Amino acid sequence: MELKDKLISSFLAFEEAFDVDSDIHEVRSNAIKEFESLGFPSKKEEDWKYTSLNTVLKHDYSVFPKKEDALEYRDIKKYLIHDIDTYKLVFIDGIYSSHLSETTHDKIDVCLMSSALSKSKYKPIIDAYFNKIVPKNGLNSLNTAFSKEGAFIHIHKNKLADKPIQIVNFSTGNESALMVQPRNLIVVDENSQAQIIERHQSLTDHPVFTNSVTEIFAGKRAIVDYYKIQNDRASASLIDNTFVEQQEESVCSMHTFSFGGKLTRNNLNFYQRGERCDSTMKGITIIEDKQHVDHNTLVHHIFPNCESHQDYKGIFDENSTGVFNGKVLVEKEAQKINAFQSNNNILLDDKATINSKPQLEIFADDVKCSHGCTIGQLDEESLFYLRARGIPLKEARALLMYAFANNVLESVRIPELKKRITSQIALKLGVSLGFDL
Amino acid sequence: MAYTEDDLKKELETKEYEYGFYTDIESDTFPVGLNEDIVRAISKKKEEPEWMTEWRLEAYRAWEKMIEPEWANVHYTKPDFQNISYYSAPNKKPKYESLDEVDPELRATFEKLGISLDEQKALAGVAVDIVMDSVSVATTFKKTLAEKGIIFCSISEAIKEHPELVKKYIGSVVPKKDNFYAALNSAVFSDGSFCYIPKGVRCPMELSTYFRINQAGTGQFERTLVIADEGSYVSYLEGCTAPSRDENQLHAAVVELIALDDAEIKYSTVQNWFPGNKEGKGGVYNFVTKRGICEKNAKISWTQVETGSAVTWKYPSCILKGDNSIGEFYSIAVTNNFQQADTGTKMIHLGKNTKSTIISKGISAGKSQNSYRGLVQINSRAENARNFSQCDSLLMGNKCGAHTFPYIEVKNKSAQVEHEATTSKIGEDQIFYCNQRGIDTEKAIALIVNGFSKDVLNKLPMEFAVEAQKLLEISLEGSVG
Numbered sequence: 062m063e064l065k066d067k068l069i070s071s072f073l074a075f076e077e078a079f080d081v082d083s084d085i086h087e088v089r090s091n092a093i094k095e096f097e098s099l100g101f102p103s104k105k106e107e108d109w110k111y112t113s114l115n116t117v118l119k120h121d122y123s124v125f126p127k128k129e130d131a132l133e134y135r136d137i138k139k140y141l142i143h144d145i146d147t148y149k150l151v152f153i154d155g156i157y158s159s160h161l162s163e164t165t166h167d168k169i170d171v172c173l174m175s176s177a178l179s180k181s182k183y184k185p186i187i188d189a190y191f192n193k194i195v196p197k198n199g200l201n202s203l204n205t206a207f208s209k210e211g212a213f214i215h216i217h218k219n220k221l222a223d224k225p226i227q228i229v230n231f232s233t234g235n236e237s238a239l240m241v242q243p244r245n246l247i248v249v250d251e252n253s254q255a256q257i258i259e260r261h262q263s264l265t266d267h268p269v270f271t272n273s274v275t276e277i278f279a280g281k282r283a284i285v286d287y288y289k290i291q292n293d294r295a296s297a298s299l300i301d302n303t304f305v306e307q308q309e310e311s312v313c314s315m316h317t318f319s320f321g322g323k324l325t326r327n328n329l330n331f332y333q334r335g336e337r338c339d340s341t342m343k344g345i346t347i348i349e350d351k352q353h354v355d356h357n358t359l360v361h362h363i364f365p366n367c368e369s370h371q372d373y374k375g376i377f378d379e380n381s382t383g384v385f386n387g388k389v390l391v392e393k394e395a396q397k398i399n400a401f402q403s404n405n406n407i408l409l410d411d412k413a414t415i416n417s418k419p420q421l422e423i424f425a426d427d428v429k430c431s432h433g434c435t436i437g438q439l440d441e442e443s444l445f446y447l448r449a450r451g452i453p454l455k456e457a458r459a460l461l462m463y464a465f466a467n468n469v470l471e472s473v474r475i476p477e478l479k480k481r482i483t484s485q486i487a488l489k490l491g492v493s494l495g496f497d498l
Numbered sequence: 499m500a501y502t503e504d505d506l507k508k509e510l511e512t513k514e515y516e517y518g519f520y521t522d523i524e525s526d527t528f529p530v531g532l533n534e535d536i537v538r539a540i541s542k543k544k545e546e547p548e549w550m551t552e553w554r555l556e557a558y559r560a561w562e563k564m565i566e567p568e569w570a571n572v573h574y575t576k577p578d579f580q581n582i583s584y585y586s587a588p589n590k591k592p593k594y595e596s597l598d599e600v601d602p603e604l605r606a607t608f609e610k611l612g613i614s615l616d617e618q619k620a621l622a623g624v625a626v627d628i629v630m631d632s633v634s635v636a637t638t639f640k641k642t643l644a645e646k647g648i649i650f651c652s653i654s655e656a657i658k659e660h661p662e663l664v665k666k667y668i669g670s671v672v673p674k675k676d677n678f679y680a681a682l683n684s685a686v687f688s689d690g691s692f693c694y695i696p697k698g699v700r701c702p703m704e705l706s707t708y709f710r711i712n713q714a715g716t717g718q719f720e721r722t723l724v725i726a727d728e729g730s731y732v733s734y735l736e737g738c739t740a741p742s743r744d745e746n747q748l749h750a751a752v753v754e755l756i757a758l759d760d761a762e763i764k765y766s767t768v769q770n771w772f773p774g775n776k777e778g779k780g781g782v783y784n785f786v787t788k789r790g791i792c793e794k795n796a797k798i799s800w801t802q803v804e805t806g807s808a809v810t811w812k813y814p815s816c817i818l819k820g821d822n823s824i825g826e827f828y829s830i831a832v833t834n835n836f837q838q839a840d841t842g843t844k845m846i847h848l849g850k851n852t853k854s855t856i857i858s859k860g861i862s863a864g865k866s867q868n869s870y871r872g873l874v875q876i877n878s879r880a881e882n883a884r885n886f887s888q889c890d891s892l893l894m895g896n897k898c899g900a901h902t903f904p905y906i907e908v909k910n911k912s913a914q915v916e917h918e919a920t921t922s923k924i925g926e927d928q929i930f931y932c933n934q935r936g937i938d939t940e941k942a943i944a945l946i947v948n949g950f951s952k953d954v955l956n957k958l959p960m961e962f963a964v965e966a967q968k969l970l971e972i973s974l975e976g977s978v979g
Contacts, residue, residue: 107569393896408911411878417906419917426893426923436876436908436915 064118071124092205099199111384111416112355117298120268122240126154140262145477148226150212155241169222170215177213190278194304204274208244215248222255234265243273251280260290263297275303279311287315293322302328309335317344319354326355333367340369343469347489349378358387362395371402374466377413385417393424402432459490531580537685544654557674557684564678570840571869574809577748584686649694653721656692671754671791679750680787683719690721695730704959706735720751726761733764733959747782755790762797766958771806778836781808794820801957804831815844818852825854828954833866842872847880856887859951862898869901878909889919
C-alpha cells in the first residue's frame with residue numbers, strides 16, 4: 062500500500078484514540094481531507110524541482126510506534142548540550158519521555174503539545190495560535206492531521222526563559238521503518254525572550270521519516286533565538302516546516318546546521334507582521350556521500366522599516382546535493398526594507414551538485430534588496446600561503462573551510478553550542494582545528 | 499519648478515506610443531484558424547520542397563499535443579490559436595530594381611520610423627532585409643555581401659536556394675518540439691531571415707532586419723537562422739516597432755544561431771512593439787525562443803533592449819558546447835504602465851573552460867511587472883567553467899514590481915559562479931549629489947538612468963545605438979533628458 066493511502070486509512074484509528082468532541086478534531090479532519098487531495102509534493106512543483114521524495118516515500122513506515130521507553134540518560138547524553146543547565150523536552154519515537162526531560166510551569170510554560178491540546182488552561186493560547194500561520198500544502202496538512210505530540214513553549218509577557226530549551230527527538234529503531242510527525246508551538250509574548258535548540262536523532266540504521274511542523278510567534282519586542290542541529294544518520298530523512306510570525310520590533314534568528322541525514326528539507330518561513338522587525342536566517346551545510354540538503358526559505362515583508370538577513374554556507378563533497386531556494390517577498394506597503402540574501406557554496410567533488418535559486422520579488426520602490434550567490438572552490442593562493450607556513454594540506458583546507466563558515470557561527474549566542482558546532486565541523490573536516498574546542 | 503521623480507512618473511504614464519500608426523496596404527491574408535491544411539497551404543504558398551512541408555507538419559502534430567506553458571510570472575488572456583490568421587503578405591510583391599519602385603506608402607512607413615533605406619545605405623552602410631508582414635520586401639547590399647560569399651536572404655529564399663544548409667541546421671538548436679511556441683512557429687513560420695557567413699570571413703557590415711507587424715489580427719511567426727562558419731564573424735541587428743492595434747497580437751519567433759569553431763556572432767535586438775495603451779489594453783504578446791550554440795572557441799553575444807510589448811516571454815540562450823567557448827547576455831528591459839516582462843537567459847556550460855557573462859538591467863515604472871529569470875547550468879564535464887551574473891532592478895513608484903528568479907545548477911567542482919542582484923530606486927542622495935553640483939533634478943534622473951543602463955547600451959553596435967537611444971527616449975530616458 063502506498064504511504065499516502067496508508068496514512069489516510071490510519072487516520073481513523075488515530076482519531077478514535079482522542080476526544081472527538083474537541084475543537085482540534087475538526088482541524089485534524091479538515092487537514093486529512095486536504096492531504097488526501099494534495100498528496101505528497103512531486104518534482105513537478107516548482108518548489109520541489111530539485112528535491113525528490115521518491116526514495117523517502119518508498120519505505121513501509123509504521124505510523125503508530127510501540128511504546129518503548131528504555132533509553133537511559135547515558136545513551137543519549139552525547140546528543141544533548143549537557144554541559145549547561147537547560148530545559149529539556151525529549152521524545153522517543155514521537156512519545157514524550159518524562160524521565161529524560163525537564164519541564165517547567167514557573168512563569169514560563171515548557172511542556173507538551175498533548176497536554177496543551179487537552180487542558181482547558183491552555184485553550185486560549187491554542188485557539189489563538191495553533192495552526193494559524195501554516196499554509197495549506199500536503200506535508201503541512203498531513204502533520205496537522207496527525208498533530209498530537211511535540212513541544213509547547215509559552216514565554217509569558219515580560220519574562221525571560223532563564224536557560225536554553227532543548228527539544229530532542231530520538232528514534233530508537235524498534236520499528237523497521239518509522240514515520241514521526243512532531244508538532245511544536247512556541248509563543249514568545251511581548252518583551253520576552255527565549256533560546257531554543259532543536260535536534261532530531263536516529264539511534265539505529267532503520268529508516269526514519271520525520272515530517273515536523275513548528276510554529277513560532279514572537280510578540281512585540283520579543284527576542285527568539287532558534288538553533289536546529291541536523292546531524293543524523295544516513296538512513297534518516299527530515300522535512301522540517303517552520304513558520305515564524307513576528308510582531309513589531311521583534312528580533313528572531315534561526316540557525317540551521319545540516320551535517321548529515323539522507324534527505325533534509327528545511328522549509329523556513331518568516332512573516333513580518335509589524336514595523337521594525339528583524340529576521341535572521343543562517344545556515345551551515347557540510348555534507349558528503351549521497352546526502353541531500355535543501356533549504357527553502359521565505360521572508361515575507363509586509364510592514365515598512367524591517368530588515369532581513371539570510372546567509373547560507375554550503376560545503377559539498379562526494380555525491381552530495383545541495384539546494385538553496387530563497388525568496389524575499391516585499392509587499393508594496395513595505396517601504397524602507399533592508400533585505401539581504403547570500404548563498405555561498407564550495408564544491409569539493411565533481412559528483413557533487415549545487416542548485417541555487419535566490420529569488421527576489423519586490424513591489425515596493427524605496428527598498429534596498431540584494432542577493433548574492435557564489436559557487437567556487439578553495440583559493441589556491443590561500444592554500445599555498447598556509448602550506449608555505451608549514452600547515453599540511455588537509456589542515457590548510459579545513460582552516461579555509463572553517464573560515465568560510467565562520468560568520469554564521471559568529472552569531473550563535475550560546476557559547477557551549479558554538480563550541481559543540483565548532484568541534485562537529487572539525488570532525489566533519491577530519492581534522493583537529495586546535496582552537497576554540 | 500524642480501523636476502521630481504513624480505513628474506517623471508506622470509510623464510511616463512501619459513507618454514503615448516509615438517510609433518503607433520497603421521499602414522493601409524492590401525494584404526493577402528489566409529482564413530483564420532489552424533489545421534494541417536493551413537500548414538500545407540502556407541508551405542505551398544511559399545513554394546517549399548516536400549521535406550520542408552513534412553517538417554512543418556511534424557511540428558504541428560507535436561504542437562497539438564502540447565500545453566501552453568504557465569510558469570512565467572506574467573498574466574494575460576491566452577490567445578485563441580484558432581482565431582489567428584497564420585499568413586499575411588504584402589500584396590504587391592514585385593522584384594524591385596531600385597528603391598524608388600517600392601510602394602511609396604510602405605516607404606513612408608519606414609520614413610516615419612526613421613529608417614529611411616537611402617539614409618541607411620548611404621550613411622550607415624547597413625544592409626537591410628526588411629520584413630513587413632512576414633515577407634521580404636527589399637534587400638539591399640546583397641551584391642557586396644555576395645562577393646564575400648555571404649548569404650543574407652529571407653528564409654523562404656534560402657529553403658529554395660540553399661536547401662542543404664537549411665536542412666542541416668534548422669531545428670538543430672531549437673528543436674521543433676522544444677516548447678509550445680517554438681513548435682507553433684516551426685509549423686507556421688511565414689518568413690524570416692537567413693544568414694550564412696563562410697569560413698574565415700569577417701562580415702564587412704552590420705546585418706540588419708527590421709520586423710514589423712502590420713496587418714491587424716495576424717500573428718507574426720518569424721524564423722531566423724544565422725550560421726557563422728569556422729573562424730567567421732558577424733554582427734546581426736534586429737529591430738522592431740509595430741503599429742498601434744487594439745487586439746492583442748501574438749508574436750512567436752524563433753531565432754537560431756550557430757557559431758562553428760572560432761566563429762563569433764553578435765546578435766543585437768531593439769524591441770519596441772506596441773506595449774498596449776495606458777489602461778493596459780492591447781499590445782503585442784511576445785513569446786520568443788532564441789538560442790545559440792557555440793562550438794570550440796566560438797562566441798555568441800546577445801544584446802537586447804526591450805521596451806515594448808504588453809507581455810514578453812523571452813530567454814536568449816547560449817549552449818556552450820565547445821571548449822573555450824564564450825556566451826554573453828546584455829539586456830535592458832523597460833516596462834511601463836501595464837507591461838509585463840519575464841525575460842532573461844540560459845547559459846548551458848558543456849565544454850571545458852567555457853565562460854559566460856550576464857548583465858541584466860530592469861527598469862519598472864507605472865503598474866508594470868518586470869522579472870529576470872535566468873539559468874546558469876554547469877555540467878559535470880565542464881571543467882573550469884566561469885560565470886558572472888549581475889541583475890539590477892530600478893523601481894519607479896510603488897505600483898510596479900521587480901522580480902529576480904535566477905536558477906544556478908552546478909555539477910562541477912572547478913566551476914566558479916557568481917550571481918548578484920540588487921533592487922533599488924533612484925537614491926535621494928544621488929540626486930542630491932547631482933543637485934549640489936549644479937545639475938537639476940531632471941538632468942540628474944536622466945544621468946542616473948543613463949548610467950544604470952550604460953553597461954548594456956555600450957554593447958550595442960554604433961549603428962544601432964542611435965535607434966536604441968531613440969527607443970529608450972520613448973520609454974524613459976527621453977522624458978527626462
